Amino acid sequence: MCQLLGMNANKPTDLTFSFTGFSQRAGKTGDHVDGWGMAFFEDHGVRHFVDYQSAIISPIADVIRRYPIKSTNVIAHIRKATQGKVSLPNCHPFVRELWGNYWVFAHNGDLKTFRPRLHSHFHPVGTTDSEHAFCWLMQELHKSHAGVPSIQELTLTLRELAAEISPHGTFNFLLSNGEALWAHATTHLCYLERAWPFSKASLSDEDLSIDFAERNQPGDRTAIVVTAPLTHNEQWTHFQSGELKVFVDGAHCDY
Amino acid sequence: MCQLLGMNANKPTDLTFSFTGFSQRAGKTGDHVDGWGMAFFEDHGVRHFVDYQSAIISPIADVIRRYPIKSTNVIAHIRKATQGKVSLPNCHPFVRELWGNYWVFAHNGDLKTFRPRLHSHFHPVGTTDSEHAFCWLMQELHKSHAGVPSIQELTLTLRELAAEISPHGTFNFLLSNGEALWAHATTHLCYLERAWPFSKASLSDEDLSIDFAERNQPGDRTAIVVTAPLTHNEQWTHFQSGELKVFVDGAHCDY
Numbered sequence: 001m002c003q004l005l006g007m008n009a010n011k012p013t014d015l016t017f018s019f020t021g022f023s024q025r026a027g028k029t030g031d032h033v034d035g036w037g038m039a040f041f042e043d044h045g046v047r048h049f050v051d052y053q054s055a056i057i058s059p060i061a062d063v064i065r066r067y068p069i070k071s072t073n074v075i076a077h078i079r080k081a082t083q084g085k086v087s088l089p090n091c092h093p094f095v096r097e098l099w100g101n102y103w104v105f106a107h108n109g110d111l112k113t114f115r116p117r118l119h120s121h122f123h124p125v126g127t128t129d130s131e132h133a134f135c136w137l138m139q140e141l142h143k144s145h146a147g148v149p150s151i152q153e154l155t156l157t158l159r160e161l162a163a164e165i166s167p168h169g170t171f172n173f174l175l176s177n178g179e180a181l182w183a184h185a186t187t188h189l190c191y192l193e194r195a196w197p198f199s200k201a202s203l204s205d206e207d208l209s210i211d212f213a214e215r216n217q218p219g220d221r222t223a224i225v226v227t228a229p230l231t232h233n234e235q236w237t238h239f240q241s242g243e244l245k246v247f248v249d250g251a252h253c254d255y
Numbered sequence: 256m257c258q259l260l261g262m263n264a265n266k267p268t269d270l271t272f273s274f275t276g277f278s279q280r281a282g283k284t285g286d287h288v289d290g291w292g293m294a295f296f297e298d299h300g301v302r303h304f305v306d307y308q309s310a311i312i313s314p315i316a317d318v319i320r321r322y323p324i325k326s327t328n329v330i331a332h333i334r335k336a337t338q339g340k341v342s343l344p345n346c347h348p349f350v351r352e353l354w355g356n357y358w359v360f361a362h363n364g365d366l367k368t369f370r371p372r373l374h375s376h377f378h379p380v381g382t383t384d385s386e387h388a389f390c391w392l393m394q395e396l397h398k399s400h401a402g403v404p405s406i407q408e409l410t411l412t413l414r415e416l417a418a419e420i421s422p423h424g425t426f427n428f429l430l431s432n433g434e435a436l437w438a439h440a441t442t443h444l445c446y447l448e449r450a451w452p453f454s455k456a457s458l459s460d461e462d463l464s465i466d467f468a469e470r471n472q473p474g475d476r477t478a479i480v481v482t483a484p485l486t487h488n489e490q491w492t493h494f495q496s497g498e499l500k501v502f503v504d505g506a507h508c509d510y
C-alpha cells in the first residue's frame with residue numbers, strides 16, 4: 001500500500017514540517033520505499049516531483065525538506081508497490097490538464113477489477129490501476145459538465161464517480177485542481193485544520209516540534225489530510241469509509 | 256527571448272556537463288533570468304522541473320547540476336520573458352499526455368498573431384503564446400492520425416504544422432515524446448552528435464572540460480540541440496531557417 005499527504009491553505013504555505021515527518025515513513029518509520037512524488041500548485045502552475053528512489057535517500061526529496069516551497073494545494077505520495085512495477089511512470093501523483101487547469105491525483109489502495117474502457121483523451125502512461133482510475137475520473141468529469149463547473153458541482157459529480165469505483169477495491173485518494181482539495185477514503189484517511197489560535201505541534205515520526213503561532217497570522221488557515229496522523233498532540237478527525245470531503249481556503253466545506 | 260537545450264541519446268545519459276554551461280546563461284553569460292525548466296524522460300515517465308527563479312539561484316537547478324539524472328530525452332529552457340508574466344504556469348517546458356505518452360515542448364520566440372481556436376481537449380493553463388501553440392500542435396497531431404503514428408509519420412505531420420505556425424513569428428522549438436526529439440528553427444538552433452571516437456569538450460560559458468572518451472562506450476551516441484553552441488572545440492551544425500529535424504537513438508534521421 002501507500003501513504004498520502006495533502007494540504008489545502010488559504011495563503012501560500014510551506015509543507016516542510018509535515019513532509020519531514022511524512023517522508024520518514026519511506027524507510028525509517030514505515031516501509032514505503034518504492035518511490036515517492038509530490039505536486040505543489042502555485043498560481044495555477046504545478047511543480048511536480050517524482051522519483052522511484054525512496055523519499056529518505058532521494059536528493060530531490062532532500063531539497064524539498066530544506067527548501068520551503070510555498071503553495072496553496074499540495075499532494076504527496078510515498079509508495080509501496082502492490083500493482084505495477086517500480087518505475088518513474090508509475091510514481092504518483094499523476095498530472096493531467098482539463099479545462100485549462102492542471103489536475104493532480106494520488107491514490108492509496110488496489111482497484112484490481114476496475115479497468116473501464118477509456119474512450120476519450122485521457123490515457124495512462126504507466127501500468128498502475130491508480131492512473132487508469134484517474135484517467136477515467138477525468139474523462140467522466142469532462143463528460144458530465146459542458147462548461148467549467150463550480151467546486152460544489154464538481155464535488156457532487158466526484159462523489160457519484162467515487163461511489164462507482166469504490167466497490168472495485170480500496171479507493172483512498174487525493175485530487176486537486178489548484179483551488180480545492182478532494183479527499184476520499186475507503187480505509188484510512190484523517191484530517192485537521194490549523195487556524196487561529198495556532199498551537200505547537202510535535203511530529204509522530206521524528207523528534208521535531210513547531211510552534212505555528214510564531215509562523216502564522218490570525219487569518220491564516222490550513223487543512224492537512226493524511227493516511228495516518230502526523231502529530232501526536234493535535235486533534236485529527238478520521239474519515240468514514242466511503243466519505244468524500246472537499247477543502248477550500250484551508251477549511252472543510254459542507255458540500 | 257529564451258534559450259533551448261535538448262538531448263536525444265540511445266542510452267540513458269546525464270546532461271550535467273551541458274546543463275552546467277547552459278544554465279550560466281541565466282544570469283552570468285546571458286540575461287535569461289525569468290525562470291527555467293527542464294524535463295527528463297525516463298522509461299516513458301517524465302521528471303519535470305520548473306521554477307520562476309533564475310537557473311543560477313534556483314536550489315532545484317543546483318541539484319540538477321550536481322545529481323546526474325540519466326535520461327534518453329531531455330528538454331531544457333531558460334526564459335527571458337517577452338510574452339506572459341513571470342510565473343510558474345508560464346515556465347517552459349510544458350507537458351501534455353497524448354496516446355498514452357507524455358509530450359514535452361519548449362519554445363523560443365514570439366508568435367504574437369497566432370491564437371487559433373482550440374476546440375479539442377488541449378488548453379493552455381498559463382498565458383504564453385508558446386503554450387497556446389503547443390496545445391494547437393497536440394490537437395492537430397491527434398486529429399491527423401487515427402492511431403499512434405510512427406516517428407516518420409509524426410515528422411511529416413509536424414513539418415506541415417510547423418510551416419503553418421512559422422509565418423506568425425519566430426518558432427524555434429523542441430518537442431519530444433520520449434522516443435524522438437524534434438527540433439524546428441526559425442532563427443537560432445544548432446546541433447551536434449557525439450559518438451565513437453569520443454573527444455574532449457570544453458564549455459563556452461564556464462571553465463570546464465570533459466573527456467567523453469573516458470565516460471562512454473563505443474556504441475553510445477548522443478545528439479545535443481541548443482540555441483547557441485555550448486562548447487568551443489566541437490563542430491556544431493546550424494539549422495536552416497524553416498528546418499525541422501528529428502533525432503532518434505542519438506542521431507539525426509533523414510525523414
